[in-house]
Amino acid sequence: MTNPVQALNSARVRGWLYQALFLACTLAVAWYLVSNTLTNLATRGVATGFGFLHREAGFEIGESLLSYTASDTYLKALAVGLLNTLAVSAAGVVLASVLGVLIGIARLSSNWMVNRFATLYVETVRNVPLLLQLVVWYTIMNRLPSPREALEILPGIFLSNRGMKFPVLVEHAGHGWVLLALVAGIAAAFAVVRHGRRRREATGKPFPTLPAAIAAVLLPPAVAFIATGAPLAFDVPALAGFNFEGGGSVTPEFTALLIGLSVYTAGFIAEIVRSGILAVPHGQTEAGLALGLSPGKILRLIILPQALRVIVPPLTSQYLNLTKNSSLAVAIGYPDLVSVSNTSANQTGQVVEAVAMMMLVYLIISLAISGFMNWYNRRVALVTR
C-alpha cells in the first residue's frame, strides 16, 4: 500500500483531487447565485416556472407569419418571434451568399477597377459596426417618400416608407401541382447528378451533368404548368388612395434588417470565397489545361471542389453569425425572438425563464445549422489516406 504522501505525487490522484476541488468551487458558486436569485425573486414577488407561457400576452406584434392577436398566449408570441428570426435569417443567408460570392470573385478579377471596387466594399462594410449600418438602413427606410411618391426600383417593385411592395402570382389551384412538379424535378436533378458522377467515375466518360440537371428541374413544372392551364397573372401593387393595394409586401423593419445583414455578411463571405479560391494551387489549373480541359470544366471539376473544402467551415460560422446577428432586430423594432422575449420578460418579470428560453432556442438553431453544414463539409472534405 502506498502511503498518502506518495499517492499525492501520482498525476492520477492529483488529477482527481484538482477536479474534486474545481467541482466543489463551481457548485458552491452556483449554489450561492441560485439561492440569491431565489431570495431576490421571492422578495420581489415574482412567480417562477413556465406557467406564464399559457397566459394572455396582451401586446401586439407588428408583423407575423402566423395569425396572432394580443389575446393570444405568450407561447404563441414567442413562436411568432422565432418564426420572424428564422424568416429574416433564411432570406439573409441566401442573399448574403449570392452577394458574397460575386464580390469574392470580383476581388480576384484581373480587371483593376472591378478589383478595387470590391476591395472598397469589403473594407468599408467590415470596419463599421453592423448596428450602425442597420440603424442607417432603417433611418433611410423611414425617410423614404410616402406611398404616393414611392420609388419604383424595378418594374412593379415599390419602395416607400411603408416598406417594400412587390408583385405576387395570382393564386390558382394549378400552382400546387406546379410546385409539386418542381419538387419532383429537383429530386430528379439530384438523381441525374448522382448518375452522371457514377458514370464518370466508372467509365471516365464525361456526362452532360449541368444541362441534364437544368432540364430535369425545369421540365416537370413546365409540363404541369401547361397541363393544368394555370394562369400566369401577377397581382401587381397599385396605388389606391394613400396606400398600395394588392401585391405582397414586407415592412420597413424587415427590409432594413435584411439589407443590413446581407450587405454586412457578404463582406465576410467575399473574403472567405477569395481565400478559398486562392488556396487552390495554380498547378491544378495548369494540370487541367495540360489535360486539355476547357476553362469551364477546370473551374467546375478541379477548382471549385477543392476551394469548397476550404470555404465550407468558415462559411458555416458566417451563417451562424448572420442568424445570431439578426437579434440586433431589437434595436430597430423588428419583432424577432429577442425582442418578443424581452417584452415578455418585462411584462411578466420572469426574466430568468425568458432569457433561458431565448438562449436555449438560439443554441438549438446554432447546433442545427452547424450540424447541417458539418454534414455537407464531410461530403466535400478531402479524403486523405
Next chain:
Amino acid sequence: MIKHSQADQAPIPTGPVPPAHWAASYEEEPSQASTPPQANGMTALKPFGWAPISWTRNNLFNTPLNTALSLACLALLWLVVPPMANWLLLNASWSGSSEACREAAGACWSVIVVKHRLIFFGTYPYDEQWRPFLACALFVAMLGASGVRAFWRPWLAGAWALTLVGMGVLMWGGVAGLSYVPNDRWGGLPITLMLSVFSIALAFPLSILLALGRQSSLPAIRTFCVGFIELMRGVPLVSVLFMASVMFPLFLPEGVTVDKLLRALAGMTLFTAAYLAEAVRGGLQAIPKGQYEAADALGLSYWQKTMLIVLPQALRIVIPPIVNQFISAFKDTSLVTIVGLYDLLTAATVATTDPEWRPYFAEVYVFAGLMFWIFCFSMSRYSQWLERLANRYTRR
C-alpha cells in the same frame, strides 16, 4: 474572374531548346520592370509604348469581358462620384445654423460642428468635457505606443497602470480640485474605448485558461470549459448583454447593486473570452507534439511546460486571429446601446433626434461610421503587420 486562359501562364523552360515564341517573351523581360505588376501578381506580357497606356490596356481592356466590366465601372463612377463630390464637399455647408443648411444643396457638416461635443462625450457636464477629451487622448496615445515593437518592455505595464489611474481621476474626479462626475453621466467615445479595451484585456487571461481547460485531460474541467465556450458562442451577444443587465442584479445578495457599465463590461468580457479561447486553442493545437514530449522528458511540471514552452509559441501563432477578435469586440461595443448605455453610436443617434437637425442624419452617421472605421481599419492593418513580424523567422 479566375485565371485560366493560356495567355496568363508564364512560360517555364523545361527542354533544352524552348520554342521561338517563348524566347520572344523572354526578351521582353527587362522592360517589364517599368510597368507595375498586375493586381494578381503577374507581370504584363506585352508592354510597349507609353507605360500608362499599356498598363490600362493590360489591366482594363485585355479581354472583351474585362472591357465590358471596365466600361460598366466607369459608368458607375460617372454616376456616383460627381454627385458624391458635390454633396460631400463642393455644395456642403460647413458652418452656421440649420437655415444655411436648408439653402445649401450638399451635405450639412455644421451639424457635426454643432453636435460634436454631444457625439464625443454624451451627457458629461459641458464645462468639464476637457477631462474625457484628455482621458481619451491619453488612452489612444497609450494604445498607439503599445503597438510599437521597441516599447514591448516591462515598463509598459507600469505605464498602463499609471494611465488607467490617471484616466480614473480625470473621468470620476472628486480629487485634486476636480468635481465628481458619476459614471452614469459618462458617454460617447470614452465609453466605447473603455468598454472595448477593458473587455478585451480582462477576456484575454480568461480565454487562455478556458483554452487550456478545453485541452486538459481532466474530464470535469474539460466539460466545464467546453460547455461555457459553446454556450457563449451559440447565443447572440444581445442576449448575453440582456442576461448581464437583468440577471446580474438577481444573482447578487440583497442590497448589493452593480453599476450598469460594469454589468455590460462583465457580459462583454465573458462573450469575448469564449471567442478568444477558440483562437488560442487553434494555437495550442498547432504546437507539434514533440514540444510537449520534450518538455515532459525534461521533467517540467504542467505549469512550467505551459508557461515556458507551449504558450509562448501558441500565442505567437494566433496573434492575427486575436487581433481580428479585438476588431469584432470593438465593433460589438456599439451593442451596449441596447441595454441603455451611452456609447458613441447612441450619442450619434441622439444627435439626429434634435428637431432642428433632424433632416441631416446622414452626415451624423457618416461621421460616427468614420470614427469606427478609423479604429477598425488601423487595427486590421496593424494585424497584417504583426502577422509578417510573427512569420519573420518561420518563412523560408
